[in-house]
Amino acid sequence: MPATAATDIALIGAGIMSATLGAILRRLEPDASITVIERSEAAGTESSGAWNNAGTGHAGLCELFYTPQRPDGSIDVAKAVRVNEQFQVTRQFWAYAVQHGMIERPRDFVHPIPHVSFVHGAHGVDYLRRRHDALADHPLFAGAEFITDFAEFAARLPLMAAGRDPAVPVALDWAPHGTDVDFGALAQHLIGYGERNGTTVLFGHQVHTISQAPDGRWELNIGDRRTGQSTRITAKFVFVGAGGATLPLLQRSGIGQAKGFGGFPIGGVFLRSGSPQLTAGHRAKVYGAPAPGAPSTTAPHLDARTVDGAHWLLFGPFAGWSPRFLKDGRRSDLARSVRPGNVTSLLRAGFGERELVGYLIGQLRRTHATRTQELREFVPGALEQDWSAVRAGQRVQVIRGGRLEFDTTIIHADDGSIAGLLGASPGASTAVPAMLDVLRRCFPGRMGDWTPTLREMVPSLGTRLADEPALFEQVWRWGSRVLEL
Ligand SMILES: Cc1cc2nc3c(=O)[nH]c(=O)nc-3n(C[C@H](O)[C@H](O)[C@H](O)COP(=O)(O)OP(=O)(O)OC[C@H]3O[C@@H](n4cnc5c(N)ncnc54)[C@H](O)[C@@H]3O)c2cc1C
Secondary structure, three states: OOOEEEEEEEEEOOOHHHHHHHHHHHHHOOOOOEEEEEOOOOOOOOOOOHHHOOOEOOOOOOOHHHOOEOOOOOEOOHHHHHHHHHHHHHHHHHHHHHHOOOOOOHHHOEEEEEEEEEEEOHHHHHHHHHHHHHHHOOHHHOOOEEEOOHHHHHHHOHHHHOOOOOOOOEEEEEEEEEEEEOHHHHHHHHHHHHHHOOOEEEEOEEEEEEEEOOOOOEEEEEEEOOOOOEEEEEEEEEEEOOHHHHHHHHHHHOOHHHOOOEEEEEEEEEEEEOOHHHHHOOOOEEEOOOOOOOOHHHOOEEEEEEEOOEEEEEEEEEEEOOOOOOOOOOOOHHHHOOOOOOHHHHHHHHHHOHHHHHHHHHHHOOOHHHHHHHHOOOOOOOOHHHOEEEEOOOEEEEEEOOEEEOOOEEEEOOOOOEEEEEOOOOHHHHHHHHHHHHHHHHOHHHHHHHHHHHHHHOOOOOOOHHHOHHHHHHHHHHHHHHOOO
16 A cells, blocks of 8 residues: 555444444445554454453343442333443344345344343342333333242253252343344454445554644554554544544544543453353353442353354453553553543542452452352352353443543544544444444534435434334334344
């Protein structure tokens, strides 16, 4: 490629966010020049990679941290409903992508699997019953079953029942229509679709700096990691979808909106087993409640996974810590992200989150034996030799106004010429609504022309499916048929 190239749209990173945005923009603007710049040699290898996340299509069906208890004992379901609405948008786009040949086989990235909440002990059972009742009449949560009978528990989750004391009360909230998703494979398919249709994809290339020229275009300085050669790309619009590295890149772009933000990396470790005896006894994603003081994203769960056609079990996550912003990043990432504009906020967060720091220190002391002991809460008969530890991706949590946040945040410049996504939860499952949000913020003048195509991609666009049960039924059936769920 020449030393300087021009493109209409530059997407930094080929994770699920850029891959989704690139595929949507390819459909909306078939003639636009789009360039994806990815530092690794393939799409979807960082946080979006199959073993770097839990592969849960988060729809609020089973995650207890989305349904906290209010002081009066009632259950706040607002976040679960919001996450479900967001997931329905994603699910519709996936159905569109398969229907239009952008992805050939849904089984390459998505599998049906029950999503289940699990509690034990009288308090837990009481909470779960109230949670179930609070969601029972909601159209998006219909069909969930509340189960307390031990024999039924054992029939559905034999691995979790074996060796368990039947005298201790247990309860399940069983949502039959959940999904297990390989977001890395999905990113690869979406990037591949773009490449077949005119998008330039530069693997093994790292964006070092971003700066805005006087004419408003962005200049990206890029290094070829294989040859060491430098190149420059100018772009009218830039999306920074660099996962954990998004914050430093936005800081380097100099946009005022990035000032004041900080990032705190939290790594993850899973226990994994591919033993056929174990995988045969557990075909569900089962979520428990987070430990007191632990971040919501560390709620323990035992997941059945399908990756490259093989069955696996995953348990965790256990929190890990490293100052890197990418799994394959530099030890200096955290230190280099400290700026005059965010240092006060970082320090305030450091003092304010002492409980979290204590929790993380406790997690770092975990050994294989103590992790297996925690697993026994789910699998009472777990043996250390059946499980091995795998390092998951890095989540760079957003620090804003002296507080640590666990959601995703989109930052964009006032002129809409650059945007980026920070944070990681609910993460990949909400890639489509997040990227539609980027389009709304950055291309307000194009939304009128684009809306008919966007409606084909997401028929429920602009509506709350909770208020439109007939439309929900229609798009749900469409998605289930096309995605073979
Ligand atoms: C332990 C864990 C469990 C999770 N579980 C789930 C789950 O069950 N369900 C769910 O929906 N979400 C989950 N998530 C969140 C989800 O993985 C992320 O939100 C999502 O993958 C982020 O996608 P992304 O495209 O923003 O980032 P990434 O997938 O990290 O992609 C960013 C890309 O940018 C590239 N890059 C970085 N810097 C540069 C640069 N300077 N130049 C060029 N390229 C660059 C990287 O190589 C990478 O490929 C989990 C995350 C973790 C860590």
